[in-house]
């Protein structure tokens with residue numbers, strides 16, 4: 001599937017719009033349209049239901065090591081600035097960036113890629129942030145210009161070696177920046193903190209500076225004790241949260257994949273250190289299965305365990321659930337969710353102060369005078385087991401998912417083009433969004449075959465009855481085949497048609513979006529029939 005087709009469908013049918021589009025848009029921000037909001041809400045609702053509300057705490061289901069409890073939270077986006085100092089985000093949540101002095105553009109260091117070009121006894125590294133294989137002609141054109149070569153001298157230019165990332169070079173002096181005409185306009189790489197800064201209160205001084213949260217997880221850690229003290233929840237248990245997070249990404253791109261404002265669905269699962277390895281395996285497999293159950297069933301989804309050298313000292317395991325998005329080069333995958341064994345790193349940081357993630361065993365980071373660099377809360381965030389009376393700092397397993405990336409993956413997976421016979425038996429191409437019925441934005445559409453003989457009235461009654469249960473759509477305009485195709489394109493799993501036979505025997509046809517199978521059901525049974533299929 002070509003990504004442009006999906007992007008265009010998303011705009012045309014109201015799944016996604018560029019934010020502030022009438023003012024030219026703002027890079028890295030997206031609005032969900034009337035259908036997009038339903039799709040994303042369904043994904044978040046499915047996650048919350050499957051992970052929290054429908055969770056059975058009396059049984060160890062889905063291969064869990066033991067029974068466990070699940071509960072939720074909804075924390076603020078702006079938190080005490082000390083949260084981000086102790087979590088490490090204030091010092092460490094950075095990307096390296098380079099600036100172009102000619103165009104004033106800024107790039108993520110690792111995303112600038114290029115190849116060495118040679119001519120006239122000189123070598124320059126010609127770069128781009130686009131897909132390098134597709135840019136070959138453009139790279140040659142820019143290299144020729146930089147060497148001041150005419151078209152007829154094209155054979156003087158030679159390319160040397162494979163495409164590599166700019167961060168593999170020793171310095172940036174012989175580099176032709178992605179949008180520049182002159183060589184050597186890129187600055188050396190510098191660190192750029194990804195947190196959005198804001199001022200809290202009317203005084204507006206730097207001391208009042210706070211940050212928009214770059215992840216929802218910290219709200220859960222700092223409320224760990226509140227949850228334990230206010231409920232009868234016992235370890236092992238998980239706290240879930242869905243909410244907005246903000247990252248000032250240097251180069252937002254690939255549609256909603258890398259946005260500056262996005263939503264996360266995170267669980268912090270607290271357990272005893274002796275069982276944390278088992279819980280890690282449980283969450284890794286459970287979360288992978290969740291995407292498969294909702295329709296990401298094919299080869300495009302993969303579970304990738306991090307290599308030991310990718311892990312932080314405090315983590316004994318991290319795995320990513322990844323999807324082969326169509327905008328990525330063949331064979332590359334993009335992260336949908338990370339599942340990390342975080343040990344006691346987070347709770348200890350909020351007790352003792354910022355821990356050095358590179359020291360083993362973990363130690364509080366200290367300044368030149370040997371004092372803790374950032375003081376922790378000083379609160380006791382340990383846990384006392386009510387049965388054994390053992391006191392310990394719980395270990396944490398963190399399945400951290402992005403609601404927007406999941407939505408994008410479900411959109412990509414659903415997009416299908418096929419050919420189906422129309423009423424006259426002629427083959428017609430159609431675009432069909434094959435969403436799992438649970439996440440489809442509209443569950444059923446109701447059509448009167450013709451606008452007479454009382455058919456619209458019956459169809460409207462069915463529509464109203466369905467509407468009480470879930471989003472439904474009524475359409476009486478145009479040939480019924482066209483109406484079917486309009487619903488296929490937005491992924492409505494069932495279309496209900498009131499026809500001549502309805503008037504005699506009180507039945508309607510139901511058509512399945514994927515199999516095109518049609519069957520008749522009594523009007524009184526329609527709501528139950530559709531409800532059973534979409535829940």
Ligand code: ATP
Pocket residue numbers: 215247249256257258259260261262263264335336337338400401402403404405406
């Ligand atoms: P990446 O390496 O792609 O930047 P990450 O490893 O920094 O992602 P995490 O910090 O683990 O991501 O965040 C957890 C989840 O939040 C990711 O798996 C992703 O689904 C989502 N997420 C993170 N950054 C963004 C973003 N800029 N836009 C949309 N979703 C995001």
